[in-house]
Amino acid sequence: MSGVLRLLVARTPTFILLTAALSVAGAPVPAWAAAKTAIEIVPGAKSISPEENAMTADPARGSQHGTILVDESVRDESTGTETNLFRHVRAKIFSNEGRRLGDIEIDHVRDRGLLKKWWGFTLLPDGTVLETKQSDLKEQELASSRGRAYVALKTSLPGIVPGSVIDYGYVLQEPGFYSTTRVDIQREAPVKLFRCRWVPYIGATASFGLLHTEGLSVTMTRDQRSVLVTGADLPAVLDEPYMPPDSESRASALFYYRRSGSKPKDFWDLEAQRLIRRATTFTKEKPIAQAMLSIKFPAGADLMTKLRAAYDWASVTLRNTTRRTAEEAEAVRADDKEKPEAWKTAQDILAAGEGSARDLDFLFFGLARALGAEAFPVLAADRTDHYFNPGFLSIEQFDWTLVAVKAKGDPDDKLVFVDLGSGLPFGEIPWWLAGSRAFLASAEGHRVVTLPVSDPRKNVSETHVKISFNLDEGTSPFTTVTDNKVQRGLSARWRLRGLGPEERAKELENYCGASGDIEVSKAQAPNLEDATADYHLKCEGSRMNSNFHRDLGGYHFGFMGPWVEETPRFTSPTRTQNVVFSYPRIDHLILDVEAPPGFVPSGAQTPPTVESAFGRYALLISVTPEGYHVERLYALTAVAVLVKDYDPLRQFFEEVARADATSLGFKRAPGP
Template sequence: MSNRHDFICTLCLLLGILLSAAPAAAQMKGGWLPITPEDLSLKEVPGVPGAHAVVLYRERLTDDVESYETNYYRIKILTEEGKKHGDVEILYLKDTESVRDIKARTIRPDGSVVEFDGKIFDKTVAKTRGVKFYAKAFTMPEVQAGGMIEYKYRVVRDESRLYSPYWPLQSEFFTRRVKFSFRPVLRGLAIQWTAMHLPPGNMPKEKGDWYILELENVPAFEEEEYMPPEREMRMRVEFSYARQFEKNPEDFWKKQGQELRDTVEGYIGKRGGIANAESQITAGAASPEEKLRKIYARVQQIRNLSYERERSEKEAKKEKLKENNNIEDVLKHGFGYRREIARLFVGLARSAGFTASIVHVAERDDHFFHKQLQDEYQLDAEVALVHVGDADRYFDPGMPNCPFGLLAWQKTEVPALKPGKDGGTWISTPAPASKDAVTERKAALRLTEDGTLQGKVEFIFAGLQAVRRRREAMEKDEVQRRKDMEDELKDRLPSSATVKVESVTGLEGSDAALKVEYSMEIQGYAAATGRRLLLPTSVFHLSKVHPFLHAQRKYPVYFGYPSRDVDDITIELPANYRIESLPQGRKIGSNVLSFEVVRENQGNKLRVRRSLALEAYYFPADYYPSLRRFYDEVMAGDDEQAVLRTGEAPPK
């Protein structure tokens, strides 16, 4: 169920502009809004100079009673660059939705109409949390600056499911008028909504069985680099279903805690097969810690269905995976979803004598937890809490290739519910630390007299940095994995660089670091000027763009997790060249942000050691000026050059 909920939230966010509704249809000739002189004459958006397009009208109607949704929008193209929006993608989930009745037309600047009669293609566009998004894609005809594009469609959904709407009221465009409507299923259920960032006095209104919200002059949503999840920053309304909502949210979550406890404990239970398996798994362990490590390693071997590529209908029918009804089934079948694998770990740990519990957490990668929103699906993941020695420790067995004792970053420092008979206890998972996300870059390079730099490079990813890359690699084939790894280095180098991956180790498993070895060559790396060569000293940061170019910022800065980068580079100089001048080292920062670069003249070699540490990952917007100044210093340090001079024999 959580995957379904994740999909609905993320789908709405990715679509950005979802439209159309039955109440307005009666006013439309042929199902389209009238083309007005005002729409035709519009040439710019007041207060938004340079806008390439504007949404004149968009409407979305969701009917859970009839299990469908209709969408409509009209966009005015203002510039040549805005013509790209004539390429349309309608996202959907193939297993539970179908997109029907797509109609589209282009309105020329003179008001004449060109009906769309082209081909509609199916394509895969994105994947998140194991859910794959498909799209109906098509290109509008004769899109022109000064004209309009208009399309509408219907989404039919699985009648056995409820789809709590999420209304993303902002899109990438300024919107002149927008309308959202929702009819919930109320048979034995209650509905609740929560609004975020709406203008004062603008809230959904109940009209009969419907909830309706109409707004005018909605500003475009402007993305910023390293911002918190878009869903948190957008103007939005979220709906949720429950059997009963409570006046006090604490009472709602208390009931959820009781229900979650019953569900989890019923799934884990006390089973003889688990006890027998545990004794075999932990055989030979010399300490409680070693016992738990053996259990963790065994559970990580379970085939994790949550992170596999989506199987075709033919493949699924051929494989015929059995349903897991308890943790003994998970162990026997050798596969399970991430929640099932976490529960198996807890069951085996209990059998080995540990006090262990499942803790329900709210992941923070695409949304934050809001206790006032009484929606059980906010707690969208499970981790294990085990008492080891004299301390409680957290584990993430449901995340493939996650090291023992580490949580995936999105599950760190988040609200967590530890269920109990009385409803349970709210706790917080541990905060992440930079030591848990380290990237090392090592290089042994040689500079030739013509300025070419070549040699061997090694990237070492540990902790969360390795988990993230392993997770991304699971969805790709060997060719794409290798390309991604090449790009990992290539994107840091000048465009003239050639890079080859020589070896990869640690892509499977969890305890060892992920290591990638490269060979590389950069022609013209050092610039000749007379008898001198100008040598950039920060090899891996020359193509880096300042992450915070703008003087002002609207949203907080959100890196996701603390991290530490460590570079160690040795460059062998050409014969008869010596270092004439070398920039002084730099050391700046605090206990939150720190940067240091040390350059050493080692005779016929230059050694550069650089470290950058972020001990925090969330910075309020009012901290932005200080953060920007820090990165100004980092960029200045990375831009410095050594001067090499020829004509003299190297010192003996």
């Protein structure tokens, strides 16, 4: 694994298994004296203290907008039947932008969460106290799943001005308890004092740990009943473009329950054996053998060619029920004979012609073994949200199932990772999994493997654009046709498939650049119903304010538009977080601009080619009898870039931006 890709590997936290009194199910609760981890959550003072009044902004510490004076909470799950969350936050505001610290959001599940207590107030510099009532909290639905609505209670504390102190808190009660909870220790502003106490359910095996606290004043104290995390003078984590996810860019505490008190290796080996048993049971020999008879293998094909043929056959033969189009999902809901969601064997999948994403991966696992390959189930995490951490002993951190295959006896660097049902070709996996570590299961135990990043030469976007000018209306009509390969357009394609017809049409217009200045008359993405097809986008429209009129003596026109995905812009001269991109890629723009009647090209200077360790850029401009022919080639070859390499990365994109600002000139045609 290269040094760059190591950026996508989570640092291993320190995890501590609590004492036997906490982990033995059914153990009686002793009559403790006051626990050394106990803290009390109460409202702050309703006046600004002299110390708070003396505080001023310190941009060097990230407190130019505000400072969090206290962030403290208690999560009490001790009964096992309910969770009581006690929270208190107090902050000093230094600027108008700092007012966002008074934007409050309390997430919970509708009809399950109960807000038992609330307070919120703003202390103005003149001593005025502005109260916020519980009735001022307004509910907003965030998402719904399996009949549950996930909502947030939102409000903004009133009257916040520079120099104010805000204070709010609440007690939220919910039934049961969460199997895993991550609590951020760092915030978008510096934190003067952080305290978080966890009181786990005594009847389950509880574990906890700290992540990304290196160099910070963070300590952990525990007793027989609970654990207390304390932090002091914690720096802010500023939002930076293309930074790692929150879980990997700021200090946090992780609290979770697990099945046993096994050591890490034993835990993961056991999970590997369970996964292998599940996959093997799923792929019965007879239905797999019958499926093999339907696959046409090229004569004299080697193992990898046969595996590719089996993968291609299954991709076009079987539907992925996890990734239905909105129309397919609606048809299933209307069908009284809807099939059950969970299949138990390969025979069910083959008979129905469809299965979930995991079902399809397990099926390919069986096909690969029948062809004589070594095949392994693989569990992976979505790296846009978090990274797989072997020190976190829970399979809940995984979001995706894959299959790894190789010839018997080959080393692991010959492994080929596939995701049947993703619509991607053999040997490709979704970009949000690639570049990070994953969990591979074998009969002998587990292995931690690195998922390879896709080759940029496969992730190609080719866009053909034709632009003309209507001098009477001052507009510039255009047509675009974009062909995207492999990872290019994968996310957009999946999103479009999941939208209903009206929403899809609107989203397509957005993809074509619909805005106040651009009017889109046609927006199409053909073959969305084919899960294995590449993503194609066809657009027709007009830029409404080109301001090119007959009475002008000359005109300059920028070739950039919605047909070019904006390249990253890094405006800050410094950087604290590593840079993480989605995937390496190549974008090829082929643009023809037609000169309007009475005008001819006045010429344009081709900028120099830009070369760097992170990519390449070239812009070719030529004058044609009709106007201009422009070709733009942009290659991004990096996935993750270390902070130490930020300056040359920033310089690369600055040079790209300067080249993209090249304009095409027109002048009046010679003649009477």
